[in-house]
Every structure is written in structure tokens, then in C-alpha cells.
Amino acid sequence: MATAQCELCDESGDTVERRVYRAIRLAQGPTPGDKELPESLGFIKRLRKDWLAAGSPSRCIEVAGGHGLVSLLLLSLGLSRDATIVDPFRPRSFDTLLSAFREAGLLPESYSLQYDERPLDEALPYLLRGGDGGGGGTVVVACHACAHLTRDLVEIAVAERAAGIAVMPCCHSRRTVAGADRTKHAADALGLPLGVVADIALLGRLEAAGYDARLRVVEACAPSSNRVVVAFRRGEGSGGARLWEGSAARARASEGLSRAYERVHAARPAGTGRKARNRERREYRAARERDK
Ligand SMILES: C[S@@+](CC[C@H](N)C(=O)[O-])C[C@H]1O[C@@H](n2cnc3c(N)ncnc32)[C@H](O)[C@@H]1O
Structure with missing residues (x-):
């Protein structure tokens, strides 16, 4: 098998993906459900190209990270060297996964991985303002930050001028999407699921805020929550809101x-x-x- 051509291969020719599956199978302790790894991997594969094109920002903050698989994968795949997971309810599966990744030698030689157990509205502005010594050049990621959590984190990330934002929203409801009932009426009038309309509106929100935003689809996820909105800030001097490609x-x-x-x-x-x-x-x- 031509593993050397796989975009997620390591130097040994084995794929990081296969090694992660193996490490989780051998892990001792509570692990996340079976669908979590394909979903997290699918999320990262959909944002990887834009991440590299944006000059590989090394720092990431994973909001509503739960088991932390997205951060662990970003570190293992060499996309990040410095990850902070924000989630007030740290599950035991995170510790199982961290040990499993370490034992399998999946993590890079030098890296930083923190778990911030505060709600996002407290932790994220602090982290993005560099309160922990961090600062600019940070990508905020969130895989299935449910309901209003995605909206909240996007607003904070935009206000704090995060370098990149990548989210895969889920659990949309008329009470929590931007525009609330008006967005629900628009979706019903068009015969479209509320989540589709809300995620496209989010794409526009990020474009207007000065980001190049794209929408991608993760096949491993249910159609109600398989859209990734990935956005990287346009260079300084290119203007904030932009209506045209040129x-x-x-x-x-x-x-x-x-x-x-x-x-x-x-x-x-x-x-x-x-x-x-x-x-x-x-x-x-x-x-x-x-x-x-
Ligand atoms: C659906 S889970 C997603 C977990 C993981 N990212 C995944 O892909 O499976 C949503 C997560 O949001 C976390 N959460 C709930 N309230 C939060 C808040 N105010 N700030 C940050 N995270 C929160 C929960 O603890 C939970 O782990």
C-alpha cells in the first residue's frame, strides 16, 4: 500500500491515523465513543489545507474540547506545538487518551498541552489576550461545541482578532442560532434545515469580520452536524469587510x-x-x- 503518499504519514511510512487507532484500542481507562475519533480526524482533515496555507500557526485553543482528541491530533500531526483545551467539565477520557498518545510516541518531542477548566467566556478572552503568555497567531478550534457555544466562541475570537477560527457547529436550535426565529423562518421558507442556514450565515459573518472563510463537509459526521466553517484572518491592510474577490x-x-x-x-x-x-x-x- 502506498502509505508514503498519505497526507497524514509519519517518517516510518506508517500513518499517524493508524497509530492513533492502535493507541486508542490499547488504551487503559475510559475512552470516548467509537464515532469520536473519525469525527475529530475528519474535522482536522477538512481544515488542514487552510491551516498550512495560513503559514501553519503553531498555537491552538480547542474550545469545548471534552476528551481533547482534536488537540492531541493537531500535536501528533505536527500542525500545532502548543494547545490549550477549554472545557469546564474535564472528562477522565482525556487523561486516558493523553497517556495512550504518550506511550505510543505520537506526541512531538517538545510541545505544550494545557487543560483550562473554565467556561469559554472566562477562559477564551484571557487566553487570546495572551494572559497566559500566549498572544497572537492563535487558531481557535471547536469540534461540536453545541448550541450557542459555537456562536459565543466565534464572537470572542473575532473580537480578540484570533488568527484563525475553525468550528463544526452542532445542536442548532431556533433559540440559539443568530437571528433566532427569523433564521428559522428563512430556513422553513427555503425548505432547508436550520443548521445549514445558520452555518452559511456564520460563513458570511466571518467574511464580513475580515476573514477568508470556507465551508467544508466531514463525511464521518451526521448531516445535521457535518459542516466545518474554517476561516483565517486576511492580512493587515487588506481591509476588514470585503464584498469582492478583487x-x-x-x-x-x-x-x-x-x-x-x-x-x-x-x-x-x-x-x-x-x-x-x-x-x-x-x-x-x-x-x-x-x-x-
Ligand atoms: C458535544 S461536546 C463536544 C466534545 C468534543 N469536542 C467532541 O468533539 O466530542 C460539548 C462540550 O462542551 C463542553 N462545554 C459545556 N459548556 C461549556 C462552556 N461554557 N465552555 C466551554 N465548554 C463547555 C462540555 O463539557 C462538552 O465537553
Whole structure:
């Protein structure tokens, strides 16, 4: 098998993915449910390309991290060297996984991994302002931060100018999505699930806040919670909100629209347009029928 071509391979040719599965199978103690690893891996695979394109920011904060698999995988895959998990309810499975990853030699030689057991509204502003000695260049990630948690963390990350934000929202409800009932009505009118409309609105929110945002899909997750919104801050000086991919795109669109309206409104004498010509044809045919 051509493992060397796998994007998640290590130097030994084995895949980090396979080694992680093996490590969790051998782990002693409570471990997360079977779907957690494919979901966390799927989440990381969907944000990896944008992460590398953004210059591989080394620090990440995983909000609502629970078992911490996303942070452990980011460290094992060499995407991050410094991870902090924020979750006020630290499960025992995190300690099992940490030992299993260590024993399997999956973690890099030098790394930092912290667990901050405060709610996100306390911990995240502190961490993003560098209260722990951190600072800028940080990516905030959250895999299935339920209901309003995703919204809350995105607002804090935007306000604190995080370098990147990657979330896979879940448990959308009319009470917790931005726009509440109005968003639910829009979704119903379009015949779309509320989560789809809310996640696309989130994409727009991040674009308007100065991020290049993309929406990706994780096949391993249920359709109600399989969309990843991944966003990296545009460079300083490129402006905050952006409506166009570039001034050339706007100029092309503007030219096309002007040409279309010129044709529609082109000054021509009354009674010489397409409708008038069609009327004349109908009247001519009717007259011929009468003369027969
Ligand atoms: C659905 S779990 C997601 C866990 C993990 N990220 C995953 O992918 O399975 C949601 C997590 O949010 C955490 N949580 C609840 N309230 C929170 C808060 N105010 N701040 C941060 N995390 C919170 C819970 O403890 C739980 O671990």
C-alpha cells in the first residue's frame, strides 16, 4: 500500500491515523465513543489545507474540547506545538487518551498541552489576550461545541482578532442560532434545515469580520452536524469587510450588468420593440385567416 503518499504519514511510512487507532484500542481507562475519533480526524482533515496555507500557526485553543482528541491530533500531526483545551467539565477520557498518545510516541518531542477548566467566556478572552503568555497567531478550534457555544466562541475570537477560527457547529436550535426565529423562518421558507442556514450565515459573518472563510463537509459526521466553517484572518491592510474577490471581479460584474440594462433600456421609438413586433405578426396571421 502506498502509505508514503498519505497526507497524514509519519517518517516510518506508517500513518499517524493508524497509530492513533492502535493507541486508542490499547488504551487503559475510559475512552470516548467509537464515532469520536473519525469525527475529530475528519474535522482536522477538512481544515488542514487552510491551516498550512495560513503559514501553519503553531498555537491552538480547542474550545469545548471534552476528551481533547482534536488537540492531541493537531500535536501528533505536527500542525500545532502548543494547545490549550477549554472545557469546564474535564472528562477522565482525556487523561486516558493523553497517556495512550504518550506511550505510543505520537506526541512531538517538545510541545505544550494545557487543560483550562473554565467556561469559554472566562477562559477564551484571557487566553487570546495572551494572559497566559500566549498572544497572537492563535487558531481557535471547536469540534461540536453545541448550541450557542459555537456562536459565543466565534464572537470572542473575532473580537480578540484570533488568527484563525475553525468550528463544526452542532445542536442548532431556533433559540440559539443568530437571528433566532427569523433564521428559522428563512430556513422553513427555503425548505432547508436550520443548521445549514445558520452555518452559511456564520460563513458570511466571518467574511464580513475580515476573514477568508470556507465551508467544508466531514463525511464521518451526521448531516445535521457535518459542516466545518474554517476561516483565517486576511492580512493587515487588506481591509476588514470585503464584498469582492478583487476589484477586477467587481469591474467585470459591473460592466456585464450595464450592458444588459443598456439593451433593456435602449432608446427606441415607441411601438418598435419585441412585443410590438409580435403583436404585428399575430394581427397579420389573424387577417390572413379571415381572408381565406
Ligand atoms: C458535544 S461536546 C463536544 C466534545 C468534543 N469536542 C467532541 O468533539 O466530542 C460539548 C462540550 O462542551 C463542553 N462545554 C459545556 N459548556 C461549556 C462552556 N461554557 N465552555 C466551554 N465548554 C463547555 C462540555 O463539557 C462538552 O465537553
